Amino acid sequence: MNAKKPLPGKLQKRLTLWEQMRSHGHSRRDFLKLCGWLAAAAGIEAGALSKVVHALETKPRPPVVWFHFQECTCCSESFIRSSHPLVADIVLDKISLDYTETLQAAAGHQAEKSLHDTMTKYKGQYLMLVEGSVPTADGGVHCCIGGRTALDIVTEAARDAQAIVAWGSCASNGCVQAARPNPTSATPIHKIISGKPIINVPGCPPIGEVMAGTIVHLLTFGRIPQLDSQGRPKAFYSRRVHDTCYRRPNFDAGLFAESFDDENARKGYCLYKLGCRGPTTYNACAVTRWNEGVSFPIQSGHGCIGCSEAGFWDNGPFYEELPSFPGFGIESTADSIGLTAVAAAAAGVAAHAAYAGLRRKADGEKDQDKGGE
């Protein structure tokens, strides 16, 4: 079907969440319970619940297109494991997910048509969710879908999107494929698209509840949440893993595990000396945790690798407190370079002193008395 013909009813009449739930036989009570859930997930204060209810009663559900480019789909995997609110609800009922390579039933031309229909019918209204970075080297040939480059697709889709969500570190900062030397020139979305509101939800993957919470905020208020300087929702990325970590008292007390096998690791001491990147990582892991709040890396005895921070692959090795220094080879840390510089300075000074002594001898005592005058 081309764009001139009338679109199917599903696309023509967009229901509000309340209307849609009622048509599915849910009670008002069910609806209010869901509103409470969503508000909590988006970090909205309890007093503003009535706003959430009002918004979901009156605003039509925004159509959503979800792209996959240079990525491993771990973001999608994480998203479908978010438990509060149940992701099945969000993906399948609450948002109108018109295009997503991983979960859609359609394939091939049908899928591409669905995308095209959404973009033309809902110009300026649809939400664009992007998983994965976009390669720009060699004309973008390193990632093609349906015969078009990711660069082409993302530029076209972004033109009429209401807002863009960059899922995961790939779309927010390039992640592993943008690590040095970045052979495909993998580029995060915010460096390709300008003039559109872009929300970065970094992490490898991001926490499912954080992703859901971000979507919920967009659904509820129809505008982007408060963002930090790097475009991340403040509700989830304003605190360091380190400051919310339950092992933090060990850090302040100077109690560190020296190896993963020692008694200190068994006692649950701080993993700082084993390379934990918690002190420089902003994420909600220590608060929200993973898999229905079961655990997070540090709780499981492994340091944070800083997966939600730009360039975390280049700040390795993951198990060294001091990363190797860029440009000086794998094993050079800031301290080994610094100590070499100090040794060179000491050697230079010693050479100068020795030379001055030789000169003094050669010039004789008289000349020396004159000194530098």
Place this chain on the structure above:
Amino acid sequence: MTSQSRSLRLVYVWEKPVRLFHWLNALSLIVLGVTGYIIGNPPALMNSSEASFSYWFGINRFIHFLAAYIFVAAWIIRLYWSFAGNAHARWSAIVMLKKEQWGEVFRVFMTDILQVKGYDTRHSAGHNALACASYLVLGLVSLFQVLSGFTLYAGMSASWFPGLFTWVMRFFESEESLRQWHHISMWFFAVFLIFHLYIINFHDQRERKGLFSSIFNGFKVLEKD
């Protein structure tokens, strides 16, 4: 000591604010270097009590942050004095815009570092020009350390002051890489300290102008022209 008679004069070179800056700067730099190194490489000072009974690493970090504020305060004094102070303390002595100053850098390098004869050895009464150049670099690295340090501190502080520096993050990929640069720049001060102490001793021995004591009492002993 010398067999020749020298006609000398006392010259008041380092005014009080300059000396105050010097010692505040030296003290805070050493404290910052030591506590900073410990933050980067914490020694295994273990005890068997629970974490809530001790706080030495937290105190170490606190001292680092406190020294950082003193460091900034000292530089503010010094920057003010580079406009209000005497000719030796003026900014124009450090930020070398004149051709003669660069000529002196060359002469000092030839006489003092390479120890070649035949160059005019009458350097400036205050800092010689090469020293000025090294202090300019010291100032720039210090500025970087202040910018990067307070940017890193902003994430863990509720105070407004570190918040002034967060724009620095625009120039760095992540806090981890900024932390790297902050860490390696510390070694500049270690190298500077070695050169600084050695060359002062070298000049003091050779020229006998009371260089060491000048930073305590402000006076140098210079020859009459």
